[in-house]
Amino acid sequence: MANAVDLLDTQGIDGLTMRRLADRLGAGAMSLYWHVDSKEAVFDLALDSVLAYREPAQTGKAQHWRADVIHMLEDWRACMLRHPWSASLLPRRALGPNILGRLERLARTLSRAGVADADLNAGIWSLWNYVMGATVTRGSFDRSDDDRAAAQQRLRDLSQHYPTIERSRLLLDDDWDGAFRRGLDFLLDGIAPRRSKAQPR
Incomplete structure (x- = not known):
């Protein structure tokens, strides 16, 4: 599944085809069907493989x-x-x-x-x-820093309509974690x- 995951990471969902996956594996597209029933099955296996749980460090x-x-x-x-x-x-x-x-x-x-x-x-x-x-x-x-600053400036210009989110500087906050x-x-x-x-x- 590593090759399928890598293809999804670089090409996205629409970029994964059985032919491209076969090319990465150095195999024929039809030979993949001996191992998986369909592209949908590849999606299922790739998805589950990246969601393996990592145990916390033991204290x-x-x-x-x-x-x-x-x-x-x-x-x-x-x-x-x-x-x-x-x-x-x-x-x-x-x-x-x-x-x-x-x-x-x-x-x-x-x-x-x-x-x-x-x-x-x-x-x-x-x-x-x-x-x-x-x-x-x-x-x-x-968004880039410049894009976020421009969006916040637009909020500032419209602050009479959106005073609370302008005051909280919503569009400048990038502390996602x-x-x-x-x-x-x-x-x-x-x-x-x-x-x-x-x-x-």
Whole structure:
């Protein structure tokens, strides 16, 4: 799958064809079908391969459940930012073992922290949507310093209409990692069960 991932990284989703993949492998396009059924299957395998979870460094001490969740989601976002095409594919592809493993780990951590079964799916989908949205926005909102300064100047010129976002200098803020982490804290404050706030697990 390394060749398919590299092709997706350099050419994007539309740039992956069975012929191009075969050329990289030094094989005939038809011979690939002995190994995969279709280009769609290549997408599935490539996507799942880049979403393998990286365990946190072992410190010898048990972590609070929030630290575990934060690591899971920051790692997930980092995987997708390294391979921007993955965020476009994930919502419409079959879920492979790596992403299912991530979801199981997330669900198990939230459940052990005391999140009720009735709230578990809402918590998982809220976090999924947050990671996906943050990743797509970061990938598509990559502007130069000059572009961001010009956009902020336009906001300043229109400040009578948009005073709050002009005052917060929204379009100049490029601390994507910090914003992701603070937003995640907001979400986890809402998901956290009362007793887990008082008694870390």
